Amino acid sequence: MTIDNLFIAVLTGLTILTMLMMIRVFKGPTVYDRLNGLAVIGTNVILILTVSGFISGRVEMYVDIAITYAILGFIGLVVIAKYLEGEGNGKG
Secondary structure (H helix, E strand, C coil): CCHHHHHHHHHHHHHHHHHHHHHHHHHCCCHHHHHHHHHHHHHHHHHHHHHHHHHHCCHHHHHHHHHHHHHHHHHHHHHHHHHHHHHHCCCC
């Protein structure tokens, strides 16, 4: 088993896990379960991008994209959490 086959197996596993977390996002019993699912999907996408970089041989480009995605995902989750915090206190 070559290293490329290992990366492809890891990429396949991460893709399957991401699809399974979509179930949690769409069917989560509470909004906090859905937020947690979004955070896990964001982490998996970052790993998928990095592994894709190793497979294609252009790691530096994919890592830059993954860092940008991580920053945007973090800011998005903070904005959603702040919105939900205000909604829970009766302000929103």
